[in-house]
Amino acid sequence: MNQEKKVDPFQYMILKKDVILQAVFEEPTYPKAWNALKKKIPEIKNVIRFNTFKVYARILVKFGQVIDEKETELDKVRQEIDFLKTPPEVMQKADSAPRRFKGWGVQLNRGYYRLFKKIDGRVKWIYIGKKWDNAAAAEKISVLGRVR
Structure with missing residues (x-):
């Protein structure tokens, strides 16, 4: 059957x-x-x-x-x-920017790095770029210091 x-x-x-x-x-x-x-x-x-x-x-x-x-x-x-x-070491390599740099806060917003700090009661922003660069950040901080 x-x-x-x-x-x-x-x-x-x-x-x-x-x-x-x-x-x-x-x-x-x-x-x-x-x-x-x-x-x-x-x-x-x-x-x-x-x-x-x-x-x-x-x-x-x-x-x-x-x-x-x-x-x-x-x-x-x-x-x-x-x-x-993901191990923390890999995460730090992917985001190599520090949280603070020479007394300034570091922010990654919409793919761009910028520094911020409250000066004379107002928040000042410094544009760094798409990639974090310590030398460029230090130079821009010194330029802002000379302008004030």
């Missing part, structure tokens, strides 16, 4: 989620999506009937959106974990 193993239609649809969702989004109606799927996946008609497909496809669309959102969140968490696993 040849007994075929029964496959759960929804589990089958989850396994073929990408192809099914692509067909559902490309075709304007479920019958057209079903016909397109029968061409792409011929065995689908043996596993699922059309009426079952219509009901489960709606669920799969919502389910797919939730999965995509969770995968995005998971990617962000993985990036944070990778960042936290």
Whole structure:
């Protein structure tokens, strides 16, 4: 006797989620999506009937959106974990600018380094550039000192 193993239609649809969702989004109606799927996946008609497909496809669309959102969140968490696993030595090499330089605060803002210090009740800013340079910072501080 040849007994075929029964496959759960929804589990089958989850396994073929990408192809099914692509067909559902490309075709304007479920019958057209079903016909397109029968061409792409011929065995689908043996596993699922059309009426079952219509009901489960709606669920799969919502389910797919939730999965995509969770995968995005998971990617962000993985990036944070990778960042936290980075040894402090590597992090210091990547950001070689000190926090303070000759009494001035150092700030990296929008990709540009600048120095800041409160002088005569006002905050003074000195633009350094995209890359931190101790010599350039010292020179600009001395120029500002001569101007005052």
